Amino acid sequence: MLPTNLPSLATDKRNCLLVSRVASLLRLNHEQCGYVGPLSRHLLGYTSIINVVRASLRDLLEVTLTTLLLRGDADRDTLLGAGESTLTSVSLNLPFLFPSDCSLGIAMKETLDAKQSSNATNGDTATEGKGVEESWFTKAQDLKGDLQKAWNLWDSVVQGVKKAVELGLVSKAVGEEWEACQEWTKARR
Numbered sequence: 001m002l003p004t005n006l007p008s009l010a011t012d013k014r015n016c017l018l019v020s021r022v023a024s025l026l027r028l029n030h031e032q033c034g035y036v037g038p039l040s041r042h043l044l045g046y047t048s049i050i051n052v053v054r055a056s057l058r059d060l061l062e063v064t065l066t067t068l069l070l071r072g073d074a075d076r077d078t079l080l081g082a083g084e085s086t087l088t089s090v091s092l093n094l095p096f097l098f099p100s101d102c103s104l105g106i107a108m109k110e111t112l113d114a115k116q117s118s119n120a121t122n123g124d125t126a127t128e129g130k131g132v133e134e135s136w137f138t139k140a141q142d143l144k145g146d147l148q149k150a151w152n153l154w155d156s157v158v159q160g161v162k163k164a165v166e167l168g169l170v171s172k173a174v175g176e177e178w179e180a181c182q183e184w185t186k187a188r189r
Contacts, residue, residue, distance in 0.1 A: 015184045016112045021046055022157050023150035024105030027098070029141040037136045040106050047102035058096035065094070107137055108150055115188050151189060158182050 020040075024047050068074035069087075079090060137143050158178055165175035 011184070012116055015181045016109055016116070017042065018181050019112065019150075019154060019185060020105040020109040022105075022154050023108035023147075024050065024102045025100055026104050026146070026150055026153060027100055028103035028107055028137075028143070028146050030103060031139040031141065033139055037103070038106055038110055040102065040109060043102040043105045043109065047100060047105070051099045054096045054099060058094070061094055061096065062091065065090075104146055104150055107140070107143060108147060110136055111147060112188055151185075154185065 020043060024043055065074075069076060069079070080086070140146065158181075161170060161175055161178045164170040165172060
């Protein structure tokens with residue numbers, strides 16, 4: 001006999017995956033050791049796509065800066081400032097320097113899954129997901145703070161999707177899906 005809440009389970013899985021993908025754009029602050037914790041093949045694949053785009057954007061930015069400097073379109077004195085800056089320090093301050101990893105996305109997914117299973121078993125929202133940090137992410141430096149950063153990024157992306165719908169850049173159907181997911185997340189934070 002099939003469970004009667006299958007549409008709800010599919011919606012929960014889809015929303016959890018969407019939130020986890022957004023969280024994968026950030027990094028989990030982790031001790032200097034190999035990652036120990038759960039894995040997600042989907043999020044690992046998604047992160048590899050993110051890193052290809054990041055590397056391409058970084059390359060484009062470096063080539064653009066180099067071209068500006070070589071053609072004399074940018075003033076080196078202004079770029080370097082009066083301090084002891086070098087071109088290396090300028091390069092290190094450009095965005096897209098570090099690759100992202102999927103550890104924060106996995107942490108978000110595991111936290112949401114723990115909250116979902118807690119709701120399914122006893123309906124108690126006070127004890128949701130408390131064992132996730134202790135059981136899987138023992139080497140994380142500030143898991144709760146990192147998860148809050150991921151939620152802040154999520155809220156910003158949702159606002160960006162709303163604005164894109166207003167400007168006609170994204171269809172209303174896509175905007176409605178993001179809004180529905182935003183409503184879903186309110187009870188799970």
